[in-house]
Amino acid sequence: MLKFYNSLTRKLEEFKPIKKDSVALYTCGPTVYNYAHIGNLRTNILYDLLRKTLTFNGYKIKHVLNITDVGHLTSDADTGEDKMEKNASTKDEVFGVAKKYTDAFLENLQSINIQLPDVMPKASEHIAEQIEMIKTLMEKDFAYESDEAVYFDVAKFPRYNRLTGQKLEDMMLGARQEVVKDPKKKNAIDFVLWFKTVGRYQNHILRWPSPWGDGFPGWHIECSAMSKKYLGQPIDIHAGGIDLKFPHHTNEIAQSEAAHKKPLANFWMHGEHLLVDAGKMAKSEGNFLTLKDVTGKGYNPLTFRYLVLSAHYRTKLNFTWESLTAAQNALNNLYQEISSYEQPKVGCAEFEQRFQDAINDDLNTPKALAVAHDLIRSDYPGSAKLQSLLKFDQVLGLKLRETWEATRNIPEVVSRLIGLREEARKAKDFVRADELRQAIEKEGYLIEDTPDGYRIKKKF
Numbered sequence: 077m078l079k080f081y082n083s084l085t086r087k088l089e090e091f092k093p094i095k096k097d098s099v100a101l102y103t104c105g106p107t108v109y110n111y112a113h114i115g116n117l118r119t120n121i122l123y124d125l126l127r128k129t130l131t132f133n134g135y136k137i138k139h140v141l142n143i144t145d146v147g148h149l150t151s152d153a154d155t156g157e158d159k160m161e162k163n164a165s166t167k168d169e170v171f172g173v174a175k176k177y178t179d180a181f182l183e184n185l186q187s188i189n190i191q192l193p194d195v196m197p198k199a200s201e202h203i204a205e206q207i208e209m210i211k212t213l214m215e216k217d218f219a220y221e222s223d224e225a226v227y228f229d230v231a232k233f234p235r236y237n238r239l240t241g242q243k244l245e246d247m248m249l250g251a252r253q254e255v256v257k258d259p260k261k262k263n264a265i266d267f268v269l270w271f272k273t274v275g276r277y278q279n280h281i282l283r284w285p286s287p288w289g290d291g292f293p294g295w296h297i298e299c300s301a302m303s304k305k306y307l308g309q310p311i312d313i314h315a316g317g318i319d320l321k322f323p324h325h326t327n328e329i330a331q332s333e334a335a336h337k338k339p340l341a342n343f344w345m346h347g348e349h350l351l352v353d354a355g356k357m358a359k360s361e362g363n364f365l366t367l368k369d370v371t372g373k374g375y376n377p378l379t380f381r382y383l384v385l386s387a388h389y390r391t392k393l394n395f396t397w398e399s400l401t402a403a404q405n406a407l408n409n410l411y412q413e414i415s416s417y418e419q420p421k422v423g424c425a426e427f428e429q430r431f432q433d434a435i436n437d438d439l440n441t442p443k444a445l446a447v448a449h450d451l452i453r454s455d456y457p458g459s460a461k462l463q464s465l466l467k468f469d470q471v472l473g474l475k476l477r478e479t480w481e482a483t484r485n486i487p488e489v490v491s492r493l494i495g496l497r498e499e500a501r502k503a504k505d506f507v508r509a510d511e512l513r514q515a516i517e518k519e520g521y522l523i524e525d526t527p528d529g530y531r532i533k534k535k536f
């Protein structure tokens with residue numbers, strides 16, 4: 077049975093898709109004004125894991141991830157600047173920034189072996205859909221217009237706090253004031269659907285005509301509009317980082333349900349924070365790390381993936397260079413072990429069942445990794461272990477097949493040294509045999525003697 081923790085009900089629930097064998101998955105993507113930090117990448121590993129686990133269970137997936145390139149404002153109420161326009165002065169420059177960081181983001185995903193989503197819609201290319209949805213909300217009286225903006229009227233949507241379970245007054249403290257001192261704003265918690273390019277936003281570069289005058293969409297409406305366009309409503313799963321629960325996901329639910337009188341998604345899943353040296357990552361703290369910082373120190377990018385898998389997605393993960401080194405050692409041990417295995421055949425059913433039970437239990441990857449290590453230590457033949465490990469890797473994504481295949485061709489020089497060592501051992505010249513073992517190690521290979529003869533491993 078496949079079970080996920082549903083943030084909406086705060087319960088572990090059996091997953092059943094709306095359609096029999098396909099799953100509609102929407103995940104909130106990056107605002108492309110800067111490089112992704114490793115906390116963002118942890119969230120994207122969750123999306124990938126979710127996708128691979130669903131595939132492992134036989135489902136077809138349609139996965140949509142949005143690219144935010146307009147309307148995501150800084151949380152500073154005094155400036156309320158659009159993050160995308162910070163370092164730009166023309167439309168081309170804004171889209172140039174977006175392209176640069178979108179490309180870098182996709183490159184990051186590929187280097188940690190994340191399968192790219194099926195659709196990656198950009199907010200700026202779906203303005204018509206967003207306007208259409210705001211029009212519906214106006215017609216149904218869930219939205220109202222002031223001189224500066226169009227707002228969602230939270231008082232008209234009684235279950236607004238469903239996702240957070242908090243009191244409205246407490247949520248108010250967390251809500252940011254996107255338009256300050258707007259005398260026509262009814263409630264502080266009301267959020268913007270459409271910004272007019274007047275007042276503080278009169279110099280906003282990206283702007284489109286709308287029934288409410290020139291302007292640009294609020295941040296939240298893009299996901300509601302694009303999820304509906306590409307996946308319909310309701311969908312099976314909507315996922316994001318935990319910091320998106322409020323206001324972003326709370327507002328998405330309010331807009332979509334008010335406009336279409338149907339749930340937005342049946343399952344809501346949220347990945348916990350990644351901390352750096354036990355603190356929250358922030359540019360101002362000097363601990364803002366990107367994948368480049370990790371690979372720049374010589375780590376394989378998949379080491380970061382392994383580290384992320386070693387913690388459950390609903391627990392905080394504390395990143396330290398020591399923990400990354402430990403992950404590197406664990407991953408290298410795995411690579412080293414499989415390099416000695418013969419051609420994969422007939423897997424180990426017992427371990428495969430344990431593995432599937434672990435990932436189907438709300439993506440319990442620490443347990444799944446433990447099953448992989450138990451399998452390696454077991455008495456099954458290497459060929460059987462490899463067969464099962466390659467199956468596990470359909471979910472883990474650690475490139476075990478590529479790594480194993482790359483170790484298949486033992487260099488000529490190593491083969492010759494192995495032959496000489498075997499001769500020395502037969503002649504009981506153990507000093508010479510040991511010298512040859514060291515020579516083999518210098519070439520990057522380890523030789524071990526077992527009751528059935530020697531075993532050769534590539535050093536990682």
Ligand SMILES: [Zn+2]
Nearest residue numbers: 104105299324
């Ligand atoms: Zn979103």
